[in-house]
Amino acid sequence: MFGKKREINTGIPKGKGAAAAKIVLALVVLAVLAGNSYYSIQEEEQAVVCTFGSPKAVTTPGLHFKIPFIQTVTKVNTTIQGFNIGYRDGTDDDPTNDEIEDALMITSDYNFIYVDFYAEYRVTDPVKALYASENPALILKNIAQNCIRTTIGSYSVDSVLTTGKNEIQSNIKQMILDKLEAYDIGIQLVNITIQDATPPTAEVENAFKEVETAKQGKETALNNANKYRNEQIPNAEAESDKILQDAEAKKQERINEANGQAARFNSMYQEYAKYPEVTKKRMFYEAIEDVLPDVKVVIEGEGGKTTTMLPLDSFVTQEASDISGTDNAPEDGTQDE
Numbered sequence: 001m002f003g004k005k006r007e008i009n010t011g012i013p014k015g016k017g018a019a020a021a022k023i024v025l026a027l028v029v030l031a032v033l034a035g036n037s038y039y040s041i042q043e044e045e046q047a048v049v050c051t052f053g054s055p056k057a058v059t060t061p062g063l064h065f066k067i068p069f070i071q072t073v074t075k076v077n078t079t080i081q082g083f084n085i086g087y088r089d090g091t092d093d094d095p096t097n098d099e100i101e102d103a104l105m106i107t108s109d110y111n112f113i114y115v116d117f118y119a120e121y122r123v124t125d126p127v128k129a130l131y132a133s134e135n136p137a138l139i140l141k142n143i144a145q146n147c148i149r150t151t152i153g154s155y156s157v158d159s160v161l162t163t164g165k166n167e168i169q170s171n172i173k174q175m176i177l178d179k180l181e182a183y184d185i186g187i188q189l190v191n192i193t194i195q196d197a198t199p200p201t202a203e204v205e206n207a208f209k210e211v212e213t214a215k216q217g218k219e220t221a222l223n224n225a226n227k228y229r230n231e232q233i234p235n236a237e238a239e240s241d242k243i244l245q246d247a248e249a250k251k252q253e254r255i256n257e258a259n260g261q262a263a264r265f266n267s268m269y270q271e272y273a274k275y276p277e278v279t280k281k282r283m284f285y286e287a288i289e290d291v292l293p294d295v296k297v298v299i300e301g302e303g304g305k306t307t308t309m310l311p312l313d314s315f316v317t318q319e320a321s322d323i324s325g326t327d328n329a330p331e332d333g334t335q336d337e
Contacts, residue, residue, distance in 0.1 A: 032068075039064055041063075046059065084118055086115060109157055113157055114198050116194070118193055128184060140180065144192065173189060
């Protein structure tokens with residue numbers, strides 16, 4: 001009784017149970033193998049495929065095959081990522097000591113200033129990003145901090161707070177790019193910008209704001225002056241042209257007047273050459289007429305004959321008649337032969 005081994009009757013034939021168990025086990029193994037044979041990569045990712053721990057390939061977005069338990073896949077985010085240096089957002093009224101230390105810098109004129117930066121980067125080589133360094137993002141941040149402090153230290157506090165921000169950002173970016181190229185850790189800086197720059201005290205901050213306002217006022221005044229100059233120069237040129245044209249017209253008028261006077265003089269001289277006495281009298285009477293305008297002068301001569309001297313037209317007509325009569329009178333002795 002005690003020496004016999006009892007068998008439990010399961011109701012399933014012994015041979016069939018073993019076969020079913022093997023089938024189930026095989027299906028489980030196949031499912032595990034199938035689950036580990038394919039992997040999916042999203043649009044914002046790339047994957048590094050390692051065979052026995054050694055990187056062999058980089059795959060792009062899509063569905064891919066790998067050898068289970070022999071190959072491993074590590075996904076890497078290739079989108080643009082960012083981090084802050086010395087950044088203090090509005091949700092935290094009490095920044096940490098590290099944030100304050102990161103933001104506090106010294107300028108070339110030995111002034112302290114708070115400067116907050118935001119840097120953007122992306123992975124360009126997934127293999128190097130995974131295996132060339134332990135934490136490439138932290139290395140980039142340390143490089144950026146070093147370049148920022150070096151650059152800020154070469155500018156005055158006035159430049160950092162006002163007009164030099166764009167130049168500072170450009171110089172810092174170039175320095176970081178040069179160092180990343182030398183380190184070759186598989187990431188690239190996309191951009192770095194100054195988020196904010198403030199003096200350590202409110203009084204100093206207000207003073208620099210006044211400086212910035214004054215500079216803006218200066219630029220506005222210069223722009224207005226240039227605008228006024230550009231408006232007035234054409235007007236002045238037009239006025240100058242008008243004056244020159246008026247002067248030219250007046251010159252021509254004087255020339256014409258002088259030519260007219262010369263022509264009248266020549267005509268008078270020709271008359272004088274013909275009738276000297278009459279011309280002298282006419283010139284004398286014209287002068288009298290100019291001195292005594294609107295005056296009628298009559299001179300009574302011998303034999304009760306009168307001569308109207310003024311107005312001059314009557315005298316000239318009468319004088320011309322006398323001269324004509326004299327010229328037509330026969331000379332003495334021509335009738336008696």
